[in-house]
Amino acid sequence: MYYFSVILLSAGVTPNFIMEKNQLDDIDIQILKLLQQNAELTNKEIATRLHKSVATIHERIRQLKESGYITKIVALLDRKKINRKLIAFSHVLLHDHAAATLSTFEKEVAKFPEVMECFQMTGTFDFILRVATSDMDTYHTFYRKLAALPNISTVQSFFVLSETKSETAYPL
Template sequence: MESYYPDQTDLAILKLLQREARLTYNEIGRRLHKSKSPIIDRIRRLEKLGYIRGYVALLDYELLRECMMAYVHIQLKDHSGEALELFQHTVEGYPEVLECCHTTGANDFILKVVTSSLQSYNAFLRQKIDRLPNIGQVSSSMVLAQCKHSTAVPF
């Protein structure tokens, strides 16, 4: 893969797309005082190089019926590279896991998990997390309200 760091125009495009991914090439060009053609080329390059991994709609969890979110703090017993990789690979396959972060501090991983109910969350813990090899301690923080939800990277 070619080595490339986005210039100021690329960064401006990324900022716009983070806020409004449905902007047309024409609208992005208008806002940045550029024509459509170079905007298309730049966006395609940013996609090809992995700076833009995809486009999604951000949902309001509180408006969705039967939807609850929790952060799961996990300590592993074994910290070898193989054990960490196995854990990560396994939880990546769980649709309930929206995010998996390998962290420093008391916990090895923090998972952002969404399920339809407390009962389904309990089933997720018992049938998936608790059955994984190498699990030490598991603690959960249930989300009562979400005051901010963003995926935009500040740069």
């Protein structure tokens, strides 16, 4: 297959399984949709569903990883079973917005295991953190450490009462 690809490329023809300029074709999109729903699917199972060869699926998944479309494959855990029952969204306002201040905050907040996501935002607050803890006491301990970071002006937290939708698959 590699020899065939080299011949096609040298003739100026690009085989359809090689992504050009970060563009996905229908098969790539179907593969990504399947893997977002169940990353445990084997290449053979994907090939059967898409009516393609196992080698084609293997090569396409390799290309999707290599080009950065698939960044990692993980297990999604039930947060309640691992005692992360309390979810908070903490809005953080910094005293100043110098590049060094922002960078320092980002490095420090990345050290907190309770912080699941950190987003720099526009609007009233500079960052929004999604925080997972076991209970309010644990959150309070986290909050005190967060508020003690340099250049923190305000931390305002909102606690999740119920989860209506939680999706990990991006629409394609």
